[in-house]
Amino acid sequence: MWPVGFLPLLLLVAIWVTQSQSSPPPLTHQIHLLRPLSGSAGEAVYGLSCLSWRLGVETHNVIGWSTIPGKCEGYVGHYMLGHQYRADSKVDVWIFDTDETSLSNLPYYARHGFGVEKYNSTLFNAWVEEGKAPALPETLRLYKKLQSLGIKPVFITGRTEDQRNVTKSNLLRAGYHSWEKLVLKASSYPTAVAYKSSQREQIEKSGYRIIGNIGDQWSDLLGSHAGNRTFKLPDPMYYIS
Incomplete structure (x- = not known):
């Protein structure tokens, strides 16, 4: 038989233990x-509620705040x-095409014509080897803005693997720095759509999330694994399927 007054005390202890197990620890310090x-x-x-608040902040639906709730x-x-913050910070990438998107070949076309003559691979590759293509200013501005937001740039270019060094040095010279990947074509594909879709798929399989994709050709943006948003730049000079 329990002593008088012991049962109420036991009940209070049980309530306190239950509350202490279900409630979050004190937040101070x-x-x-x-x-x-x-x-x-x-x-x-x-x-x-806190997850919803963070989502609202990340999507800019909660603005003008100075402290968290x-x-x-x-x-x-x-x-x-925790691990989730690190994982979330690593996975967001933005796909950039190279020619007529990140780098402008206008100096070449000014010398050889704006698409009237048939494409001459020998002349164009000689221009590429010079490594002097300037940045398209608007793309470079976007590139730097995305980097400031923690989004990692990935270049997928139709240039071939033997042009890696000159492409890398040209991008650096034009002002592009600290990209996550530079993907060049190492084997043949039936179309540019197939090539770029395949490379984007590999990027996603590596654990990245493609949140944006920009290019001057529809073949940069069509196909699978194109990203959450796609953006087509103007290019009336040539068409790549």
Whole structure:
């Protein structure tokens, strides 16, 4: 038989233990002591409201704020210290075509005509080897803006693997720096659509998420694994299928 007054005390202890197990730990001064958790684990502890708030911030639906909601400090701390933040920071890439997208070959066409004459691979490859193609200013501006947002650039070009060194040096000379990948054609494909679709597929299989894709040819943008958004630049000089 329980002593008088013991049962109420036992009940209070049980309630306290239950609450302490289900409630998040105190938030004050604990950010540096947080155990690294993934975003999903933090969601389970702190609830969907904080995940919704973070989504609103990332999509610019929540603007003009200066501090995070107090109740979300623990969730944000767990996210920032956990694996999910690192994973989210690594995966976003933007695909850039090279010729007539990132680099402009207008100096070449000014000398040899704007698409009236049939394409001369010998003359064009000689121009490529000079490594002097300037950046298309608008693309370079986009490139730098995306980098400032933490999005990693990936170049997929129809240039062949033997032109890697000159293409790399030309991109650097034109102002493009710190890209994630530079993909050149190492084997033959039936079409440019097939080639670029295949390379984008490989990029996604490597764990990246293609959030944007820009090029001057429809073959840069059509096919599979094109990305969340595609952007066609003007180019009335030639057509690549």
